[in-house]
Amino acid sequence: MATLSDGKLYIDGKLRDAAGGKTYDDIGPWTGEVIARAADASAEDMEEAIAAARRAFDETDWPTNPAKRRELVTKLVEKLKANRDRLAEIARHEVGSAPGATAMAQVDGPLGFIHRLFDIFDQIEWEKPMGDSTTFGLKTDRIVVKEPIGVVGVITPWNAPLYISIGKVIPALLVGCTVVIKPAPDTPLMSAIWGELADEVGLPAGVLNVVTGSDPALLGEMLTTDPRIDLISFTGSTGVGKRIMEKGSATLKRVFLELGGKSAAIVLEDTPDFAMTVAQSIVCFHAGQGCATITRLLVPRSRYEEAIAVLEQTYAYYATMWGNPDDPANVMGPLISARQRDRVMSYIESGKAEGARLLAGGNIAIDKGAGFFVEPTCFVDVTNDMKIAREEIFGPVLVVIPFEDDEDAIRIANDSDYGLSGAVRSGNPERALRIARRIRSGTISINGGLPINVDLPFGGYKQSGIGKEWGLEGFHEYLATKAIGVGIAA
Structure with missing residues (x-):
C-alpha cells in the first residue's frame, strides 16, 4: 500500500x-x-x-x-x-x-x-x-x-x-x-x-x-x-x-x-490509413476519463465490416497491454472510484439491453487487482438514439456507428446535446475541412492535427x-x- x-x-x-x-x-x-x-x-x-x-x-x-x-x-x-x-x-x-x-x-x-x-x-x-x-x-x-x-x-x-x-x-x-x-x-x-x-x-x-x-x-x-x-x-x-x-x-x-462531451470521429472511406485510424480509435487513455475523449466512432457503411474486424483484433491485442502500473508505455489504469466503476458498468449493461453488440470487454477486470478496473470496451451496431451513444460515460467505452454519406455523418455527429471535441479523417483535406466547419464543436482535429494547446482557446458548444x-x-x-x-x- x-x-x-x-x-x-x-x-x-x-x-x-x-x-x-x-x-x-x-x-x-x-x-x-x-x-x-x-x-x-x-x-x-x-x-x-x-x-x-x-x-x-x-x-x-x-x-x-x-x-x-x-x-x-x-x-x-x-x-x-x-x-x-x-x-x-x-x-x-x-x-x-x-x-x-x-x-x-x-x-x-x-x-x-x-x-x-x-x-x-x-x-x-x-x-x-x-x-x-x-x-x-x-x-x-x-x-x-x-x-x-x-x-x-x-x-x-x-x-x-x-x-x-x-x-x-x-x-x-x-x-x-x-x-x-x-x-x-x-x-x-x-x-x-x-x-x-x-x-x-x-x-x-x-x-x-x-x-x-x-x-x-x-x-x-x-x-x-x-x-x-x-x-x-x-x-x-x-x-x-x-x-x-x-x-x-x-x-x-x-x-x-x-x-461534458460525447465527441465523434468521422473516418471517411477515402482515408489512406483506414485500418490504422480505426485501430487508434480505441478508448483507453486514462480509462476514458476525459471530457474531450472521442467516444463515438463514425465509419462509412461501405467499410463497416472492415472496421469491425480491425477493432476486434485491436481490442484482443490490447487486452494484455493495459493496467500495469510500472509499464512506462501504459496509458490506462483504473477508474477513479468504486462509484465511477459501477456507473460505467451500468452504461455497459444499458448498451446490451438496448441491442448494441458487445464486440470487446464489458467486464470488471478482477485480474488487475482490488482497484477499480473496467476492461476496454467496444460496442458495434449502435444507433445514435441509444443511451450509450447520447450520454457521457466517462469510462473506457467506444461506440461504433455506421453512416451512409458525408451529410449523414455530419447529421449524426451533430445529433448530440454536447459539442466539445471531434475529428475528421480523409485523404482529401479540403473535404475534411468542409465537414469540420459544419460540426458544432469547440475543437476539431483534421487528419490527426492537435486542436488543443496552451495557446489555443478550449471550450465547447451546447451543453x-x-x-x-x-x-x-x-x-x-x-x-x-x-x-x-x-x-x-x-
Whole structure:
C-alpha cells in the first residue's frame, strides 16, 4: 500500500487542519485502499477562506501590482516544476494515472508548457485608447481598460486535476484575481500541494486559498452562492455545471463552465490509413476519463465490416497491454472510484439491453487487482438514439456507428446535446475541412492535427459549457472591461 503525505488546508496564508481536526480517507484507485488522509473542511473553514480572498483583493495591492504578481507567480511555477516527482506520485496513487498518462496530460505535459502562460499574459491589452469623440456637444477622450474581475472560486474535477488547476489558477493570479480552490473530494492532495508551495514562496495572505472536503456539494455551493465570489471557474459534469449556473444566478456572478462531451470521429472511406485510424480509435487513455475523449466512432457503411474486424483484433491485442502500473508505455489504469466503476458498468449493461453488440470487454477486470478496473470496451451496431451513444460515460467505452454519406455523418455527429471535441479523417483535406466547419464543436482535429494547446482557446458548444480556457481567451475570462470617458474643455 502506498502512503502519501496527508493534506492540509491553506487559508489566509496559513497551512492548517480543518476545524476540529476533521479528516477523511483518500482512497487509491489502483488498490482501493487508503493512501492518505485529507483535511475535511467545514462551512466555517470555507467562510474563512472566502473572507480572506475578499480582503486580499479589496485591501492589498495584489490587483494593482503586476510586477509583484509576476515575480511571485513565477516562483510558484518554479516550485511546481521542482516538485515534479512528488506530483507524479500523487497522480499515480491518488488520480489513478498510468505511467504513460503521467508523462503526458497528467503531469509532464502541463509542467512542460506552463511557462508559455507568461507569454500569453504579455499579450493582454490592458488599456485601449479610443480617441476623442463629440456626442451631444460634449467632447470626450475615451479609454477602454481591463481589470481583474475579483475573487475567483476554482472548482476542479478528479480526472486531470493538475492540468486543469494550472489552466485556471495561474491566469487568475497573473491578472490580479485572488483565488479559492475547491477540489473534487476524490483528489484532495493534488490541490493541497498548491497551498504548500504557495506558503513556501510567500504569496500574500488570502491571495490563494485551498479548501478540501469530503462533502461533494457543501463547499462548492458556498462558493457558488456567496456574493463575495465574483466568478466561478468550474470543470466537471454537465449536471453539476447546470446547478452552478442556477445557484450563481442569484448573485449574477460570472460562470465559466467546461463540461461534458460525447465527441465523434468521422473516418471517411477515402482515408489512406483506414485500418490504422480505426485501430487508434480505441478508448483507453486514462480509462476514458476525459471530457474531450472521442467516444463515438463514425465509419462509412461501405467499410463497416472492415472496421469491425480491425477493432476486434485491436481490442484482443490490447487486452494484455493495459493496467500495469510500472509499464512506462501504459496509458490506462483504473477508474477513479468504486462509484465511477459501477456507473460505467451500468452504461455497459444499458448498451446490451438496448441491442448494441458487445464486440470487446464489458467486464470488471478482477485480474488487475482490488482497484477499480473496467476492461476496454467496444460496442458495434449502435444507433445514435441509444443511451450509450447520447450520454457521457466517462469510462473506457467506444461506440461504433455506421453512416451512409458525408451529410449523414455530419447529421449524426451533430445529433448530440454536447459539442466539445471531434475529428475528421480523409485523404482529401479540403473535404475534411468542409465537414469540420459544419460540426458544432469547440475543437476539431483534421487528419490527426492537435486542436488543443496552451495557446489555443478550449471550450465547447451546447451543453459542453460556457466560455474558454487556455489561450488569450482563457485569460480574458478573469478580466472585467471598463469604459472611461474624460471630458475635454472647450
